[in-house]
Amino acid sequence: MAIEIKAPQFPESVADGTVATWHKKPGEAVKRDDLIVDIETDKVVLEVLAEADGVLGSIIANEGDTVLSAQVLGTIQEGGVAAAPAAAAPAAAQAAAPAAADGEDDPIAAPAARKLAEENGINIASVAGTGKGGRVTKEDVVAAVAAKKAAPAAAPAKAAAPAATAPVFAAGDRTEKRVPMTRVRATVAKRLVEAQSNMAMLTTFNEVNMKPIMDLRSKYKELFEKTHNGVRLGFMSFFVKAATEALKRFPAVNASIDGGDIVYHGYSDIGVAVSSDRGLVVPVLRNAELMSLAEIENGIATFGKKARDGKLSIDEMTGGTFTITNGGTFGSLLSTPIVNPPQAAILGMHNINERPMAVKGEVVILPMMYLALSYDHRLIDGKEAVSFLVTIKNLLEDPARLLLDI
Incomplete structure (x- = not known):
């Protein structure tokens, strides 16, 4: 089931916000209360957290886009784990796959795939099958294992600097770097000019x-x-x-x-x-x-x-x-x-x-x-x-x- 990721409800003093940073990529596993995306307003930066465990599906509002209160930013595919954005498509085929002959809810999977999943602590039911009829292949499990190992590496992104900082140039370097002004900085500049103009x-x-x-x-x-x-x-x-x-x-x-x-x-x-x-x-x-x-x-x-x-x-x-x-x-x-x-x-x-x-x-x-x-x-x-x-x-x-x- 797809869960919508929505922008927070802004107070009356804030008209809109800007998508500052996506901390997850499509197809990346997320857990409930994980930081998904930062929304920068002219006053503060608001954090949008995941409402459930799953996989980040699509991103609708990209970094730099202006968004309004409660606007849909993207989606989370609840419960699943995927290795890449392309894995979202076979999920539909998996849902249509027949149940295992023994009546269990597990999807049809090759013996080698089941064994590999057990060895790596992967729930076979959470793996999107790309084989015939939604069958889970060994390659599908390998991809799921790789996604599981890559997910923790994304955590440090939460501690990354939220705002663009002044670049450091080497002596004699004549290059230039253009960085968009943050909403907070732009608002401060606007209010200071207004104060001097109107007072x-x-x-x-x-x-x-x-x-x-x-x-x-x-x-x-x-x-x-x-x-x-x-x-x-x-x-x-x-x-x-x-x-x-x-x-x-x-x-x-x-x-x-x-x-x-x-x-x-x-x-x-x-x-x-x-x-x-x-x-x-x-x-x-x-x-x-x-x-x-x-x-x-x-x-x-x-x-x-x-x-x-x-x-x-x-x-x-x-x-x-x-x-x-x-x-x-x-x-x-x-x-x-x-x-x-x-x-x-x-x-x-x-x-x-x-x-x-x-x-x-x-x-x-x-x-x-x-x-x-x-x-x-x-x-x-x-x-x-x-x-x-x-x-x-x-x-x-x-x-x-x-x-x-x-």
Whole structure:
């Protein structure tokens, strides 16, 4: 019986997808829950798994084809094992073959074929016969044995890199390689251009002394990790916590524009920009204002692992009222991040560098970080933007303010 392989049901925010990679070939044996094909959308890569044991029959949607929700991608011939696509045709003849004389369900097979099948652990009933009247020949069993041995070798394909990577050229090599842009990369590019075209975007800067946070982290990181079951205390949780507090005081920074209306959000869904092999993704911490530092750190660590493995779901990357991006992870000293529509602002963190600073008339070496806040000037005035960034600076330089709510 043929089972249809269908594309997943896409959410309303995703119109269609692209067939990225077929992990099985026609005629190749598959088991239930084996990864069959990847569908790339403009947000995530969705995996389509086998619904039953069998053999991959036909492929209807080839790699690179655009598909819609629940569209048929191919078929699985349930229960059988074939060595090649050509083996699917004799299956019909096998179905029409008469039953064995002794009343068993096994097909007619030559004695040599039965013996060879038993020696190699092959179910003779699963072998497509190509002999007269659907008779299973020794050659049919040899082909089935070869297919059985080849099937495990296909498993590593699941771990193959899902996205095209930059080629490596030898010195003096003047060749060129053209690689199609992934949907994720194309969507990121489109949204960034739209943001700059449709917004009155402006960026304001400040700097923060990271020594108080670094001292606090150094003092309590071991106890924090022990208390919270291995969750490590990083810097991002302090920034998320400071941002949620600042968003309460400046609700316009947490708002968005919808047509002629301003939508104010009574919650803080903080997007955390994460770099992956497929491009920039922004998973969202829901109701971050209610989360503890440990919950924030655990959520960010989970998102990071999922992003590396390509396991982020569409729901985890949908929405968000404010975004934080950390270019300092890659050594960035200063940047002007681009707002992620329909949000109104984005906070950019950068590298921590020791710099000479004037403190009470003396020069002191302090670990300093530049902060950047890009915002939509249609919605947020300069006074609000600067005050918002100063609030984050003050909260980070005196972490007790986060606990005392001052």
